[in-house]
Amino acid sequence: MAAQNDLVARIRATSLRTPMSPATGDVVSLAIGEPDFATPPGIVAAMKRALDAGHTHYTSPLGLPELRSAISGRVGRGYDPDGVTITHGGSAGLAAVIMSAVNPGDTVVIDDPTYSLYADIVAAAGGTTVRVARRADGRIDQERLRAVLAGAALLIVCQPGNPTGRILTAEEWRSIAEATRGTGTLVLSDEAYGGILYGDGFVSVLDVADLRDRAVLCQTFSKTYAMTGWRLGYLVGPASVIADAALVHRTVNGAINTAAQHAALAAFDAAVERDLKAMVDQYRERRDVMGAELLAIPRLTFEPPDGGFYFFCAYDDPRTSLEIRDAARRCGVLIRPGREFGPAGEGHIRLSFATSVADIVCGVRRLAEVFDRPEPPGA
CATH class of the missing domain: 3.40.640.10 (Type I PLP-dependent aspartate aminotransferase-like (Major domain))
Known part of the structure; x- marks a missing residue:
């Protein structure tokens, strides 16, 4: 077997990135880092025109x-x-x-x-x-x-x-x-x-x-x-x-x-700009819903985000952020561990509100169970 490439070794030694499990079955994802909206129709239509015009x-x-x-x-x-x-x-x-x-x-x-x-x-x-x-x-x-x-x-x-x-x-x-x-x-x-x-x-x-x-x-x-x-x-x-x-x-x-x-x-185009405003309005609504739900978990503290679609919450719990992530999955919700974002991220979790209001409410309430009950031995 060939020796490991130095570049690969450097990345492996440095990287804090963790693989994200898919949300299957009765699991809600608050981990996703992409919009859940469809691309604005004006852009999709322009793509079709470009293909028809031979821009290939x-x-x-x-x-x-x-x-x-x-x-x-x-x-x-x-x-x-x-x-x-x-x-x-x-x-x-x-x-x-x-x-x-x-x-x-x-x-x-x-x-x-x-x-x-x-x-x-x-x-x-x-x-x-x-x-x-x-x-x-x-x-x-x-x-x-x-x-x-x-x-x-x-x-x-x-x-x-x-x-x-x-x-x-x-x-x-x-x-x-x-x-x-x-x-x-x-x-x-x-x-x-x-x-x-x-x-x-x-x-x-x-x-x-x-x-x-x-x-x-x-x-x-x-x-x-x-x-x-x-x-x-x-x-x-x-x-x-x-x-x-x-x-x-x-x-x-x-x-x-x-x-x-x-x-x-x-x-x-102006039509797409209107689509963007509508998406931001929905993100704002979701941010408010998630913030209100998170307030019901006293062991979490956070500041509402200025932009984007994440809450970064500090938690009062002795477990590592990887352990909190794993416990959350057992409760049926996917989240991102704070350690993935650097040493200062430990003791935090990242939650995405780029999903439906129903999933936000369900996911945060499942997350509350992580902090409401002790982990069973060997979990």
Whole structure:
């Protein structure tokens, strides 16, 4: 048997990601990380038209020129199409930036807790991840951040956060800009849930003028447009940085589905915008329902999310988050363990409200049983 590849070994040694069991039989899932809505009909119709028109061949590895132009126009802020590249979903966009910016031995700073994929890609690039735990109020520890950013190749932020649902304040962005000014540190902002917001105050990395020369936005059509299976994302940033990322992306992924890119142009139509508003309205209703149900479990504490579709709950129980996950499954509900999102996530669980109100109510009430009754010996 061949020796294990070093890259595989690095990822296995780093990864906190856990496999998710399917919800079968009488099991409710509050673990899923994708919208339960259908893709808006205007986008589906545009896909059919694209196929009928014969858009079934390769396009530029950078992406369909019309789509890159539409994104640059939508983003504004002076970014032209040379600062945009289309990617094979948000995940491939993240990988392209990290792999193009990080050399073996480089330091990459990430939030804690945060989306587990970041550390895995850093490990694949041979970099070292440094985690910055949030303060008790859920905000960035700015002093700690400044200390660890010295000499870092890359800072990765996720907002609205997965799993926390938090957004970065203007003050936090100013702190990041100050800490990276005059350095070679690139700032990568994963804003996959940026179209699912429940209030004002969202500041994109592209809105921070002091980060203009070192900021990259990673965005995807997956979450906002309920297009997870379409695998379309994009990067926006300085043209030289985007060119490097596009080279890595082309090498690993090749060209993106041409017809799907034509269909994505319809995502910016007024009719689809109305569909998006309707989806966010339903998410808001579900958030309120889940929050009310969770209040009935006194051993859980949480802050309602600013965006996205997750609650990240701390629990008062001696069991690990993996043990809580397993106990929840025995009670008929699937959840995500907090440890998956970093050391600071231990003692927490993530619950998704990207499902029906009926499943939310049923799932949270089943979860209550986990904390209401002791586990039998040997469970």
